[in-house]
Amino acid sequence: MYRFDMELPAGIVWTTHISGNGNEYRIGMLPDADAQAEDRAGKDATGGKFPKEDFGIDVKWSNGDMNWKTTSSDVQTTAAITQYDLYWKKGDVWPYMLWFTNTENYNYLFFDETGDSYRCNCWRRGNHWVQYRSDKPTIIFITGS
Numbered sequence: 248m249y250r251f252d253m254e255l256p257a258g259i260v261w262t263t264h265i266s267g268n269g270n271e272y273r274i275g276m277l278p279d280a281d282a283q284a285e286d287r288a289g290k291d292a293t294g295g296k297f298p299k300e301d302f303g304i305d306v307k308w309s310n311g312d313m314n315w316k317t318t319s320s321d322v323q324t325t326a327a328i329t330q331y332d333l334y335w336k337k338g339d340v341w342p343y344m345l346w347f348t349n350t351e352n353y354n355y356l357f358f359d360e361t362g363d364s365y366r367c368n369c370w371r372r373g374n375h376w377v378q379y380r381s382d383k384p385t386i387i388f389i390t391g392s
């Protein structure tokens with residue numbers, strides 16, 4: 248587990264993407280050593296595999312301090328995100344940083360209050376980062392498939 252009073256962990260791999268509204272944003276993931284790859288399909292009661300269900304869930308993740316926030320039980324069960332922080336980084340090209348931890352592999356879309364969306368395809372469990380620019384950075388809705 249990383250503490251926010253320290254620098255970001257070394258080795259984050261950053262990639263630039265285009266948001267739903269056509270704006271650049273970045274996704275950060277750690278390499279294999281700090282992430283756990285797993286099969287995306289779950290298992291039914293007999294041990295056979297079934298695909299996870301797509302979801303959409305309302306949240307209100309506001310810009311705040313640099314401390315983990317535990318997600319609600321609904322978010323943990325539905326979206327498999329256990330904790331997050333959304334904070335502002337003064338003077339950065341992408342001033343907002345969403346840092347979250349997932350326990351299942353989903354292709355997430357995070358929607359802010361402007362209606363823009365940021366995709367983060369989490370094919371590994373663990374910490375992920377989304378850096379973006381927004382006039383209304385609060386995350387209000389998440390989908391996953």
